[in-house]
Amino acid sequence: MEKKLIAIDLDGTTLNNNSELTQETIKTLHAVKNLGHEVAIVTGRPYRNSKQYYDQLNLGGPIANFNGALCHIPGMPEWDGKYHITLDSEFVLDLVAFNKTLPVDYLMVEGTELVYSDMEELPECPYYPKDQKPIVIDKNTKLKEQPTAVALFSDIEKQPEIKSKILDRYDNDIEIRTWGGSFPCLEVISPGIHKAKALEHLSRYYGIKQENILAFGDEDNDMEMIEYAGHGVAMKNGIDELKNIANAITPFTNDENGLAKYLQDYFQIQDVRNRA
Structure with missing residues (x-):
């Protein structure tokens, strides 16, 4: 064989x-x-x-x-x-600001070592670090490492609206994937x-x-x-x-x-x- x-x-x-x-x-x-x-x-x-x-x-x-x-x-x-393959930092901070207009429960920005979020306390979930608190992020945050992905958590029925608005704003500069399960989210990554x-x-x-x-x-x-x-x-x-x-x-x-x-x-x- x-x-x-x-x-x-x-x-x-x-x-x-x-x-x-x-x-x-x-x-x-x-x-x-x-x-x-x-x-x-x-x-x-x-x-x-x-x-x-x-x-x-x-x-x-x-x-x-x-x-x-x-x-x-x-x-x-x-x-x-x-x-x-990472995301552009300026794009990520713009998305963090734009996220305030979307029906998103909370947002996470993933680096290889660091985790940023617009919430100080994250829900208990096997996907989050138990021994690592996220760094609170806003549009003025200076990122300490190049981000790899942005996850936007919401109810599944809200995802099409969120995805459409993000794609309308950023067009082909990104790729959006869907996660299901108990903690559904949209994951934004580099195109391709x-x-x-x-x-x-x-x-x-x-x-x-x-x-x-x-x-x-x-x-x-x-x-x-x-x-x-x-x-x-x-x-x-x-x-x-x-x-x-x-x-x-x-x-x-x-x-x-x-x-x-x-x-x-x-x-x-x-x-x-x-x-x-």
Whole structure:
């Protein structure tokens, strides 16, 4: 079998409904890695709240954060495959001011290390840093690092209006992605940024053909990745739009170790379930 690149989303895919990695999933991914394939995490999360999963998996490969805006190997700052695409600071501060006219509950500006928000206290949520308070931001704030993304949190029914007004103001200078779940938001990133960008970059870096990329996801922000991969797999619990473009759908959900079971069947890994 030719060398494969396996790209795995985190939430709703690799993680169960309690945002946990199971032993079956960890051991299956290590078995795949031991067969000589590359495994990369490709997530919408910033690195600060995906680090624990990267460390727990301990695969040593790359991770792409912010839906492909940042690709790196943690602990290897000189890795020649690293890239980081940021937003213009002046644009971000203008959006912070414009946000006051929108039906947005609160806003967050994400850097690689720092988090800014228009609220001093953020709601309790697994996506926010528990041990790090945000820096309160307004249009006059001097940003200490180049921002990567801006997240605008609101009810789902308000998102089309918010997205339309932002695009009317900034046109093609940005890309807006949708996050669902318990904390729905719109994520503003640089134009042309999506998970497929990370896949294209990693496949070139490792010399792996596009047809040998397996990608797993469940949500709207996985669409380009699933479509780009030679074998795009939607989770059973994924949205219908993703299932419609996928090459396959897992027989089991993320809460049933669906990713692990699919990989066990695909690579004919026999003994992981007994050892998990």
